[in-house]
Amino acid sequence: MTIKLLRLPFLALIKIVEFMRSNDRVLISFCSSKMEKLVKMVKWHIDSMQYVCHLRQTIIVLRSANRDYSGSFIIEAVYEFNENSEIFTDEISGWQYGFSKHQSIDQDEDSTSVQVLGETQRFSRMIFHNRIRNLFQTQPALEVNVYPNFELSELFIFEGMNNFRLCGDANHDTSANYAEAYFSKARNLNCAVVSTPISPGLSSRSKLTTAKYLYFENTSDNAKTLPLHFNGQRAIFHRCKCDRKTLVAIIQRWLTNKGFQNLHALEINSYGTLPHRFGQNLPEIDSRPWDRLRRPEVFENEYSAWKIPITQPSITIIQILKSRVFFEEKTENIDLVVNGTLLKFAIIVP
Amino acid sequence: MSVENAPVVDVDEAAIPVEKKMYYRFESNDKKEFRVSELAIQQSETLNRLVEAMGYTSEDVENKPAIAIENIDGKTLKLVFQWCEHHKGEAIPVDDGSVPKIVEIPEFDAKLMDIDNGLLFKLIWAADYLNIVQLLNVSCKKVANMAQGKTPAQLRRVYLLPSDEEDEAAKRAAQEAQDPRAREVEEEFEERKRQGGNSFF
Numbered sequence: 001m002t003i004k005l006l007r008l009p010f011l012a013l014i015k016i017v018e019f020m021r022s023n024d025r026v027l028i029s030f031c032s033s034k035m036e037k038l039v040k041m042v043k044w045h046i047d048s049m050q051y052v053c054h055l056r057q058t059i060i061v062l063r064s065a066n067r068d069y070s071g072s073f074i075i076e077a078v079y080e081f082n083e084n085s086e087i088f089t090d091e092i093s094g095w096q097y098g099f100s101k102h103q104s105i106d107q108d109e110d111s112t113s114v115q116v117l118g119e120t121q122r123f124s125r126m127i128f129h130n131r132i133r134n135l136f137q138t139q140p141a142l143e144v145n146v147y148p149n150f151e152l153s154e155l156f157i158f159e160g161m162n163n164f165r166l167c168g169d170a171n172h173d174t175s176a177n178y179a180e181a182y183f184s185k186a187r188n189l190n191c192a193v194v195s196t197p198i199s200p201g202l203s204s205r206s207k208l209t210t211a212k213y214l215y216f217e218n219t220s221d222n223a224k225t226l227p228l229h230f231n232g233q234r235a236i237f238h239r240c241k242c243d244r245k246t247l248v249a250i251i252q253r254w255l256t257n258k259g260f261q262n263l264h265a266l267e268i269n270s271y272g273t274l275p276h277r278f279g280q281n282l283p284e285i286d287s288r289p290w291d292r293l294r295r296p297e298v299f300e301n302e303y304s305a306w307k308i309p310i311t312q313p314s315i316t317i318i319q320i321l322k323s324r325v326f327f328e329e330k331t332e333n334i335d336l337v338v339n340g341t342l343l344k345f346a347i348i349v350p
Numbered sequence: 351m352s353v354e355n356a357p358v359v360d361v362d363e364a365a366i367p368v369e370k371k372m373y374y375r376f377e378s379n380d381k382k383e384f385r386v387s388e389l390a391i392q393q394s395e396t397l398n399r400l401v402e403a404m405g406y407t408s409e410d411v412e413n414k415p416a417i418a419i420e421n422i423d424g425k426t427l428k429l430v431f432q433w434c435e436h437h438k439g440e441a442i443p444v445d446d447g448s449v450p451k452i453v454e455i456p457e458f459d460a461k462l463m464d465i466d467n468g469l470l471f472k473l474i475w476a477a478d479y480l481n482i483v484q485l486l487n488v489s490c491k492k493v494a495n496m497a498q499g500k501t502p503a504q505l506r507r508v509y510l511l512p513s514d515e516e517d518e519a520a521k522r523a524a525q526e527a528q529d530p531r532a533r534e535v536e537e538e539f540e541e542r543k544r545q546g547g548n549s550f551f
Binding site (some may be wrong): 004018020033100 | 415512
């Protein structure tokens with residue numbers, strides 16, 4: 001069954017390309033220069049281009065809010081192309097690729113398997129990556145998601161890859177060396193997500209402290225160093241083993257302006273038993289019970305606030321937000337006066 | 351062909367009160383005539399504007415000749431009007447391009463488009479010409495689905511896409527067809543090159 005695609009009216013042609021899944025769109029752009037130009041003209045609804053690295057496979061996922069538009073490519077390095085694959089030669093670079101439909105039942109059925117030859121894989125991967133990137137009018141966010149079972153020497157980082165995720169199981173620790181080696185591959189770490197526990201604890205000079213945005217799902221003992229030395233804009237640390245000493249150190253560092261210069265928000269979700277009454281139990285930071293009369297609302301924009309919701313006895317969330325004040329129900333507030341600056345703590349009790 | 355023998359598109363009699371029924375008569379380029387309800391015509395922006403501009407009354411419809419649609423054949427037009435009758439009264443989708451379009455092919459449309467690709471090709475042309483947005487969407491979606499799971503070579507075969515070399519050759523052939531002297535000049539140039547000449551002139 002054939003149809004003369006290029007003889008259809010232009011509006012229909014654009015719609016047809018627009019309705020194709022992402023991997024079909026990419027592959028049709030490989031057919032000729034004319035098709036490549038056409039694909040470039042069509043709007044893509046792709047939110048991110050993710051590289052998922054698991055075992056020996058690298059999967060490029062073109063992710064869209066609408067699943068109909070998503071697609072993926074499974075990149076494999078081989079010594080020679082499989083018999084059932086179609087060999088495609090890039091006319092400009094001369095590099096070859098083996099294309100076939102991915103057969104595995106446990107993978108997304110819309111995947112396309114792309115084989116690259118082992119000895120030239122660095123270049124052929126880069127050209128394949130660039131060919132896809134060049135098809136977008138607006139570049140989607142580039143992300144790399146690595147599982148700790150992936151050999152880092154086989155990880156290729158392309159220009160503009162600044163969003164790094166270290167995936168994994170909450171019950172299996174990943175070595176700190178592996179995590180550090182992985183995140184150090186980023187030139188400028190924009191967004192870092194860590195979902196696996198890391199042990200032993202990362203150092204205070206960890207690459208993760210330089211991330212602009214950091215989300216740590218199983219922080220555990222890393223809570224003693226990472227929140228204190230975080231130098232980005234926003235960070236969320238979950239499941240922290242955060243003791244009182246660390247908490248005081250964080251607050252003092254922030255109050256004395258010795259750190260957190262770029263900070264917009266910091267949230268610490270702790271297992272630890274933190275003092276319920278900050279006004280009485282943290283004399284190191286000169287806190288005192290909150291008094292609304294002492295601070296009229298007109299000063300609202302002149303001081304910063306910490307929001308500390310205690311959701312259950314064993315979990316405490318500390319949130320630092322610059323230039324914002326929360327007036328929420330069930331809030332126990334305390335005042336902080338440090339170096340003449342008015343500060344407010346908000347402790348939210350369920 | 352007389353109106354009595356024309357392939358009338360099925361209409362849901364219960365859906366429209368008898369006294370309000372208004373039909374238009376259209377004729378394809380192979381002289382096949384169709385009677386289509388006013389509500390169904392609204393799916394086509396082109397036809398809707400045309401009948402509005404003509405200001406037809408029910409008497410005019412019977413007395414005046416059928417409206418000719420010159421560049422669509424009867425087989426295609428029958429499919430178009432069947433689709434319009436089935437979807438009459440439905441809202442016409444507006445595409446502002448801001449969000450990805452979600453196009454599902456309903457069962458009726460899938461059956462209607464269970465045709466050979468030659469006819470599907472004509473149906474897309476007709477939907478585009480008559481500006482029937484949703485019919486164009488579903489027919490284009492069907493063509494887009496043909497790409498699923500294909501490699502570049504398979505896509506070339508399915509969509510009859512010429513390679514760059516074939517495009518170049520076709521372009522050259524077209525140029526030569528326009529200017530036969532160009533071929534002679536090229537041959538002469540090649541001949542001189544073979545003889546070792548440095549300059550053409």
